[in-house]
Amino acid sequence: MKEIFFIILSIPTFFLYFSFPVNSFNAKKIISNFNLSYYDTILFNIIINLNLLLICSFFKINFHFIFVFQIFFSLIFLIFHFKDYLIFFKKNYIFLFLLILFLLVYFVKIAANPSLTWDGLHWFYKTSTFYQDGNLTNLNSLPFSYYPHLGTYIWAFFWKNSFIDAEYFGRFFYIFFYMLTIASAVHCLNKHYSLLNKILLFIFVVIITSDFYLFGGYQEYLIFCLFYIFSRFFLFFKEHNGFNLFTYLILILTTNLFLWVKQEGFFYFFILSLIFLLHSKSKIKKIFFTISLISFFFFIFYLIKLKVFGGISFNTKIIHENLYDILNFELLLNKFIFISKYIIISFFKFPLLICVVISFWLLGKKFFLKKHTFFLSFSFLSLSLTYAIYFQSASNHEWLIPLTLSRILFGISGFYLILFIQSLNSLNLKRNINFFKV
Numbered sequence: 001m002k003e004i005f006f007i008i009l010s011i012p013t014f015f016l017y018f019s020f021p022v023n024s025f026n027a028k029k030i031i032s033n034f035n036l037s038y039y040d041t042i043l044f045n046i047i048i049n050l051n052l053l054l055i056c057s058f059f060k061i062n063f064h065f066i067f068v069f070q071i072f073f074s075l076i077f078l079i080f081h082f083k084d085y086l087i088f089f090k091k092n093y094i095f096l097f098l099l100i101l102f103l104l105v106y107f108v109k110i111a112a113n114p115s116l117t118w119d120g121l122h123w124f125y126k127t128s129t130f131y132q133d134g135n136l137t138n139l140n141s142l143p144f145s146y147y148p149h150l151g152t153y154i155w156a157f158f159w160k161n162s163f164i165d166a167e168y169f170g171r172f173f174y175i176f177f178y179m180l181t182i183a184s185a186v187h188c189l190n191k192h193y194s195l196l197n198k199i200l201l202f203i204f205v206v207i208i209t210s211d212f213y214l215f216g217g218y219q220e221y222l223i224f225c226l227f228y229i230f231s232r233f234f235l236f237f238k239e240h241n242g243f244n245l246f247t248y249l250i251l252i253l254t255t256n257l258f259l260w261v262k263q264e265g266f267f268y269f270f271i272l273s274l275i276f277l278l279h280s281k282s283k284i285k286k287i288f289f290t291i292s293l294i295s296f297f298f299f300i301f302y303l304i305k306l307k308v309f310g311g312i313s314f315n316t317k318i319i320h321e322n323l324y325d326i327l328n329f330e331l332l333l334n335k336f337i338f339i340s341k342y343i344i345i346s347f348f349k350f351p352l353l354i355c356v357v358i359s360f361w362l363l364g365k366k367f368f369l370k371k372h373t374f375f376l377s378f379s380f381l382s383l384s385l386t387y388a389i390y391f392q393s394a395s396n397h398e399w400l401i402p403l404t405l406s407r408i409l410f411g412i413s414g415f416y417l418i419l420f421i422q423s424l425n426s427l428n429l430k431r432n433i434n435f436f437k438v
Contacts, residue, residue: 120217223411
């Protein structure tokens, strides 16, 4: 009973922690012409705070100090905007109740079966090190030391600040981030969709994207959510008549996080940077500034990897003696067919991918994709990367691909969640609807 009480208490704690520094009541001052939902501002705060926690991970800073500091300022914001929050909760209590109910069910399900799954056990080496007040240099002696550490640092952070000493409390953050991402997407439906429509869509998207095996310590949901945030706000940034600094910084900060979450994030960092440079319609000075900022983030990443781990490493070397096998046409063709086969299988494992294909078809007919070609560019680059990873790998592809491909595609699918929502908005015949009105 005590455990259930603290699980319930952890839900408002997450909401409170990520209520600072942006809230939906002052967001209009920093992002004009964009009606942000409450859930969007929570995502903004998650991105800002994850970057702050990333900085903290490079130093030995007490977890409790960071947590109390953040909660203190969040409480001040809450008190200052108490009436605004009260009005908002009264107007939106039905959907909020649904969201909290889903969070509670998922939290309890994890608590009932807290065992870590295969990759989660590998990530846990880093988590336990941070939990025991270790620092970045202590990771060097661990198995899979070259794995990016941010996800495990967050895991340890919320574990350390949990109400009871239970490891799975740290993993609750992954579920919270995931649920708020789905809530944000659902609230992008235009005003012609009712509350019931939003509720049903929320339930549907959660069902087709949930995999409790991945909640056993995997980092895929972080990738999924980060991809959604980038595409959601890049779509706004691209169409915005003026240069909005805050949205720009959120996009850059989101891109930066990819470097520190998973190995594939190294490549996603460059793909999203390229997408931004090619499709943002920025002037030359701003493009130059963006390149400088991206280069700075990568330079910091490289320096830390070099100092602590001796360089940037992956599961397999990029250049290896078996790389020449790519020149073997028969072997290359067999790999291509095998990869393509499991891409199709992944569509049935994660049905959101099927929704994405339907969305491409619907929006292609309505010329949306012609206007927003960055979705096509991302599709080409991410799919090319996926094939290249397995073409290059020296591991047995018949063992590796069934084990990993579906997870890679699931993470990438987060980029298209906003495309799926836009396709639903396009079904309404009133074409003068502003997609960004929430």
